[in-house]
Amino acid sequence: MKRKINVGMLGTKFMGKAHSHALKDVSIFFDLDVEPVMKTLCGSGDHSDLGDLAEKYGWEKWTSDWREVINDPEIDAVAILTPGHLHKEMAIAAAERGKHIICEKPLGNSLAETKEMLEAVQINKVIHMTNFNYRKVPAVTLAKKLVDEGRLGEIIHFKAVYQQDWVVDSDWVWRFDKKQAGSGSMSDKGSHIIDLARFLVGEMTEIVADSKIFFGSKPVAGTLERKPVTTDDTCTFLTRFANGAMGLFMTSRVSTGHKNFLSFEITGTKGSVIFNLERLNELAVFLKDEERSVQGFRTVLATEPSHEYVRNMWPTGHTIGWEHTFIFQYYEFLKGISENKNPSPNFLDGVKAQEIIDAALKSVEEKRWIKI
C-alpha cells in the first residue's frame, strides 16, 4: 500500500480547476511511491456552488474557511492559489502546521513577504514549490538540456516576451489593484519569464526597467462605475546576467492580437533556440556545427520519448496541452514529498524572482539601473 498524501486546495477558479485536474491525472501518467488524495477544496465565502464544484473536480470535502484546511491534522499538503496578497499568511500558517506547500506565482507581493515565506518553510522543514509551471514544458526542458550540455556554446543573449491582450477589452478585475496584485504585467507575466531566465541562463546582476499604464481606469462589470487601474499594463526591461549574457524583456497584457504569447530566445556562440508557448510542443533549434548549406532553425516537435516527461504521456507526434505542465509540477511535488527532497522550482526560486521584480519596480520608480 502506498502512503497517502492528503491534499487541501485554497482557490477554486481558473487555477483551482487546473490544479484539481493535475492532481486527478498525475497517477495515470506517473508511477509514484505516494498516492495523492483530493481531500478538501476551499473556496471564498461567496461560493454558493462550492459543493458542486468539489464534486465535479473530485474533492471529498469542501469549506469556505481556509484556516479549517490548514488546521486539519489529516491534511499533508496544501496548494495555495489565491490572489497574491493572501499567499504569505496562508503559507506561513500552513508551514507552521507542517503542511507541504505548492504555491502559485508570484510567490508573494514583495520581496519581504516572500522571504518570510521561505523562512517559514525552511524552519518547519516542509517541502515547498512555486508553480512556475513553464519550466516543465518538454520543449523548455529540451532547451535547458541543450544549454547544460554546452551545445549552444557560451550563452550571450536572452530575449523573452510575455504578451497577452485581455486587458484591452476587460472589465475591472482584482489584478488591476496594486494592493491585491503587487504589480501588473510585471508580476503576473514577468514572474514567469524571469523564472525562465534564471532557470535557463542563470542569475541576473543588474536591471533597468520601464512600465506604463495605458488604460487608467476600467468599467466595473454590471455597473456604470469605473475603477482606477493601479498596476502596469506593460513593462520593458534590460538586464545583465552573472555569466555575462545580456537580457531583453517585455511583459504586456495589452498586446493586441497575442493571446498567450510567452516567447523566448536563447542565443549562444554555438547555437540558439526559440520557444513560443502558443506552440508549446515545438522548439526551434539552430546548431552551428553543421554543414553550412543545410543549416537552419529546426522545428523540433518535442514529443519524443527522449524528451522529459513525454515518455509518460503519449507516443511520438501526439501533442500535449497547456495544463499538462501542472501534472508535471505535481509529479515533482509529490516525488519531493515522497523522497523528502525539495523539488525545483521552490520557494527560493519564488524569492529570487521577486527580488528581480522588486528591483524592476524600483528601477521604474527611480529611473535608473538597479543592482540585484
Add this chain to the structure above:
Amino acid sequence: MKRKINVGMLGTKFMGKAHSHALKDVSIFFDLDVEPVMKTLCGSGDHSDLGDLAEKYGWEKWTSDWREVINDPEIDAVAILTPGHLHKEMAIAAAERGKHIICEKPLGNSLAETKEMLEAVQINKVIHMTNFNYRKVPAVTLAKKLVDEGRLGEIIHFKAVYQQDWVVDSDWVWRFDKKQAGSGSMSDKGSHIIDLARFLVGEMTEIVADSKIFFGSKPVAGTLERKPVTTDDTCTFLTRFANGAMGLFMTSRVSTGHKNFLSFEITGTKGSVIFNLERLNELAVFLKDEERSVQGFRTVLATEPSHEYVRNMWPTGHTIGWEHTFIFQYYEFLKGISENKNPSPNFLDGVKAQEIIDAALKSVEEKRWIKI
C-alpha cells in the same frame, strides 16, 4: 443523484490509456446528467500487470476475458479498442447484451463487417459511436462551422494528407498483417481523413487510388527473423464528392520527418481553411470578402470560449493537447446515452468510411475508378 453509467473497456495499450484518461477527466470539464463509472478494464491474457494498470488508470476491476465484461449485467457501456479484426465479434456481442458502444476506428476490417456491426447496434437500439476523434478538435469544429454557415462559399476542393514516419525504422507489429489490420496506412490513417472529408464536405461518389509497400519485410524484435509486410505503407487517391467538389488524398506511414501530420485544406469560392494536427490549436482561415490589401490566411488560435468545447476547458490562449479530443468524444457519448440520442460520429460513419476504404482497395487492385 445522477444516473451512473458503468463502463467496461476492452484494450489497455495506447488507446486504453487515452480512453481511460478521457473517462476520468470528462466530469471535470463537462456537466453531464449521468456519471461515468470506470468499472472494468480488460486486457489480453499476457498482461501480467493488468491489476497495476487498472489501479493506475482508475478502474475498479480487471479481467483478461472480454466476454466477462460483455456478460456483466452491471456494465452499461463498453469501449472497444482492440485490433480491427476483433471489433466485429466484440461489438455484436456487446450490442446483443444491450451495451452502449464506443469503438475505435476503423470500425471493422471490411465493409461487410462494419455493416453487420451497424445492424447489431440498430436492432439492439444501443447508443454507438466510432472514435473518429479528430472531428472534435475545436479548430476542426470551427472549420465545419465556417463551411455550414456558407462563409467559404461553394466548396470546390478538399485536399488531405495524413503522414507519419514510424514505419521507416519500426520492428514488425500487428499493423503490418493484413489479416489483423485490414489494410495499412489506408485504414489506419485513411479512415481519419476520409471521415473528416465526409464530415466537412459530404459524401464521395467516385475514387481512384494507388498504394504501395515500400518496406516488404520487417525485423521481429528480439530475434534475427524478419516477417513480411502485407499492408500498404502509402496510399494516394483522387475522389469526386456528391456536391461536385474534387478530392486529393495521401496517407503514409513512411513520410520521413512527419510525426503526426494530418493536414487538410478546404477550398471554397469565398474562402479557404487549412488545418494541421501537429498544431491542433490553430486553424488558418482565408476569407475573400475583405479589403484586398489586407487579405491573407489568418492563424486563428482556436482557444476562444466561442470555439466548441473550449468554453469548458481553459481561458483564451491556453492550448489543449491531442488527448482532449477523447474527452470531447466521451462527453458526446455520455450525453448520447443520457438523452438516448445517437451522437456523431457513430457506426454509420464507420460504415461509410469503410465503404470508401473498400472502394479504394478495389481501385488499387483493379487499377480503375470505382463508384461508391
Add this chain to the structure above:
Amino acid sequence: MKRKINVGMLGTKFMGKAHSHALKDVSIFFDLDVEPVMKTLCGSGDHSDLGDLAEKYGWEKWTSDWREVINDPEIDAVAILTPGHLHKEMAIAAAERGKHIICEKPLGNSLAETKEMLEAVQINKVIHMTNFNYRKVPAVTLAKKLVDEGRLGEIIHFKAVYQQDWVVDSDWVWRFDKKQAGSGSMSDKGSHIIDLARFLVGEMTEIVADSKIFFGSKPVAGTLERKPVTTDDTCTFLTRFANGAMGLFMTSRVSTGHKNFLSFEITGTKGSVIFNLERLNELAVFLKDEERSVQGFRTVLATEPSHEYVRNMWPTGHTIGWEHTFIFQYYEFLKGISENKNPSPNFLDGVKAQEIIDAALKSVEEKRWIKI
C-alpha cells in the same frame, strides 16, 4: 572584345517585361564570354506604345511583325513569349534561320507540336531552352543537390501543388480558350510542377488524372457579354515514377487564398524537403541521420554563397525575388550559346512535360490510368 549575341524578343506583356529585365541584368551578376545585345522587341499589332515600351525596357528597335525579327540576319537568338498556339510556327521559323531559342512554357499546345519544334532545333543545331524557370530557384537547386547526393535516401513520394486564385474573380482572358491555351491549369501551372517532378525525381511511367471547370463562363471586360471557358480550372493527378516513387499532384487557378503557391515535398527514406514558391528563399530540410531528440524540419535560408547562383547575387541573408530565376535562365542560355552546348531545361524537357500533360488530358477523357 566579347562576342555579341543580338537578341530578338517576341512578346511584350508580363513575360516580355520579365525577360527584358533578365537580359538587362544578367551581366551585372554573371561573367559571360558573350555579351547579350537587346536588339529588337516585337509586340502585337495593336500595340500603340511599342516604341515607348522598347525604350523603357532597353531595346534598340521594335516591330509588330514577328517575321521581321526572325528574318533579320543580325539576330542571333530569339525569345518566344507569345500564347502557346503561336510557339510552334515561330520556333520552327526561327530554328530554320539558325536562331537560338528560349521559349516560354508550355513549349507547345500538344505533344505533336512540341515534337516538331524539337526536331526543328535539332536539325538546325541551334541552342534551345524551355523556360521552366523554377528549376533555377536556389532553394530548388539545393533540393536537387540533396537528392543527387543521396542525402534523402531512396525517393519514395513526390507531392506537388500549384495553386492560384486569380480565376475566381477574373474577366475572360485568352487562357480560357482551349484553342489558344491547349488546356487550363494543367498546362499553365501543371507544366511547371511536372517539370520539377522530372527534374527532381525522374521520369514518370503512368498517370491517372481528373479535372474540372468550375466557372463555365466569364464576363468579357467592358461589355455585358460572357464567353465560355473551355479550359480546366483545377486538375488532380496521381503518377508512378520509373524509380518506383509515387506522385500526387494538384493544379488550380481557383484556390481561394493562394496567390502563387507552388509547393512540393520530396520524401526519401533518409530525409525530406519541402518548398513553397511564395517563400522561395527557403527550403525546409529534414535529415534523419541525426540525434532524434533534436530532429526537425530546418528552415534553410538558401542565401549562402554555397547555394547555386547565390554567390553571384548578394551576401548571406539577402533574399532574391521571383524574377531572378529568369536571370539565371538567361545566364544558362547565353553560356549555352557561348559554349555551343545545350543548357537544361531545353526543348526535350518541353516535349517530355507535354507528353505527360497529353497523357493527363487523355486520362481525364478516358477516365483511366494511362501509360507514358
Add this chain to the structure above:
Amino acid sequence: MKRKINVGMLGTKFMGKAHSHALKDVSIFFDLDVEPVMKTLCGSGDHSDLGDLAEKYGWEKWTSDWREVINDPEIDAVAILTPGHLHKEMAIAAAERGKHIICEKPLGNSLAETKEMLEAVQINKVIHMTNFNYRKVPAVTLAKKLVDEGRLGEIIHFKAVYQQDWVVDSDWVWRFDKKQAGSGSMSDKGSHIIDLARFLVGEMTEIVADSKIFFGSKPVAGTLERKPVTTDDTCTFLTRFANGAMGLFMTSRVSTGHKNFLSFEITGTKGSVIFNLERLNELAVFLKDEERSVQGFRTVLATEPSHEYVRNMWPTGHTIGWEHTFIFQYYEFLKGISENKNPSPNFLDGVKAQEIIDAALKSVEEKRWIKI
C-alpha cells in the same frame, strides 16, 4: 527627350553593386521624367579591376579619385557608399558643387558630422537622401499605411530587433574599428530599426541602452595576427516615444542562426502588425474589429497592385527580393530631382537617427536614461 541625370558613384563593393543594379533597373519599372545615366564609378586606389567592374555594372567611366567625380561638371548626382568616416567630407564637397546626393546609412559617424552634412545640402539646395531602404519594402509601406489610417488604433508598443550572426566566425574587417565605423551593431544595424521606428511610430524622447563586445579581437585574414574589436557586437535599448508609446530594441551581429533578421512589431489598441525582413514579401496583420472567433494574425502577401511600388513590379503573388528596395529608393531620389522636392528619407532623417544613436552610446557610457 527626357532630361538626363548623370550619376557618379563612390563605392564599388556590396553597396556599389546594389546601387548600380538599382540605377540600371529603375527605368524598367518606373516612368520618370528624367533619365539616369550611369556616368562614373569610383573605387578605391587598390582596385585593379575597376574597369572591368564598371563595364560589368554598366558605367561609362571609372576613376579611383573621388574628387574627380565631385569636380566633374557633367555629374548631376552622386551616390556615397564608402565607410562611414568618409561620408562627411565627400557629401559636403558634393553639395558645395551642387550635386544631388544619395548617401548610405548611417549618414555619418556622429551627430556633429551629420549636422554638418545636413547644413551643406540645405545651404546648397541639393536634393538629398539617406539610404534607409527598408522604408521602401512594400510590406513596410503597408504597415505605415495601416498606422496612418488609424486602423491599428493608438500605437502603444514598438518592438524591433535586427539580428545577424556573421561576426561569430568573421575575420577582422573595418566595421570592427570604432574610428572608421563609429560604432558596431548600434550604427550598422541600429540605424535601420531606429529609422523604421521614427517612420512608423514617430520621434523618441528618451533612451536607456546597454551594449557589449563579446569577441574582443579578431584574426586578420591571411596572417597570424589578431586585431582588437572596438565596436559593439550587441546593443539593447528601451525608449519612450513622443506619442506615449514604449520601445524595445535589440541589434546584434552575433545572434547565432539569424542571417538578416530585422523584425518589428507595432502594437496598437485596435490592431498589430509584425514584419520580418527574411520574409520581406509578407506582413502579419491583426485587426481587432472582427468577429472574435475568426480573429488571428493574417499573413498578407504584399504583392498586390494596391501595395506601394508593387503595381510597377509583377502581378499578384510574384515576390520581390531584397535589392528591389534600392530600386524604389532611386525612383524616389530621381523623382525628387525631377520635381525639385526632397524625398524621404533624407539627410534630416539621417541626422535624427544619429541623434538617437549618439544618445544610446552616451547612455551606455553613463549608464543612465538620456533625453533626446
